Amino acid sequence: MSVFPWHVSVHVAFFIMLCHVDVVTSSSNKTNSSTGASSSTKCQQQVNNRCPLSLKIDWWEIPPYIYKDDKGVVSGIFPDILKRLVTECCDRHPSSNAQEDVTKCVKLNFSETASNDSEVVKKHINMNGTVLSMPIYGDMKDVTFQNHPFYPVVESPGVVFIVKKEDSSNAAQAVMEAVFQGWPVLLLTLIMAALSGIVVWALVSKCTYSG
Secondary structure, rough: EEEEEEOOOOOEEEEEEEOOOOHHHHHHHHHHOOOOHHHHEEEEEEEEOOOOOOEEEEEEEEOOOOOEEEOOEEEEHHHHHHHHHHHHHHHHHOOOOOOOOOOOOOOEOOOOEOOOOHHHHHHOOOOOOOOEEEEEEOOOOOOOOEEEEEEEEEEEOOEEEEEEOOOHHHHHHHHHHHHHOOOHHHHHHHHHHHHHHHHHHHHHHHHHHHH
């Protein structure tokens, strides 16, 4: 019987997108000091210090939420959500028309190599200029994680197991196959029984002749 575990979560947990707002502020200041080209200046004016022009993201692979596709590009549900959030919250001016196209100024800078699991991501929080860490398991009642705000994105109620249902008529066939596969054990038992019989016969015959 084949069992395919589909890990949705453990207990009452959520996939969390962790945002380090204090790191965002410092990264924004660094960006202001390094802008020299006209395009960078234009983007900085457009973003107006709402976000740094580059968001460094630490992540671990868990399809379909976040993973690298065949071309090596980080894809999935979370990157798509982030792209939309960045466009609406950073690139677009609050007073601009929602239907108006905006220049993509803020870039999502995903780490080149994904972390092994969520525990590794937790250890890297607020390290090496990381602004976002995702996904992280948390509880819906919490509003902070390690003194940083985090936001629930996907609710995960438990663990689901998908089991392939087998035909009951195959049970007898499975038993017969198990018996036939164990023929070496049966053969060894018969040989040992025959040898034991020969030894007993030899001993009895020797005693009879001696008497």
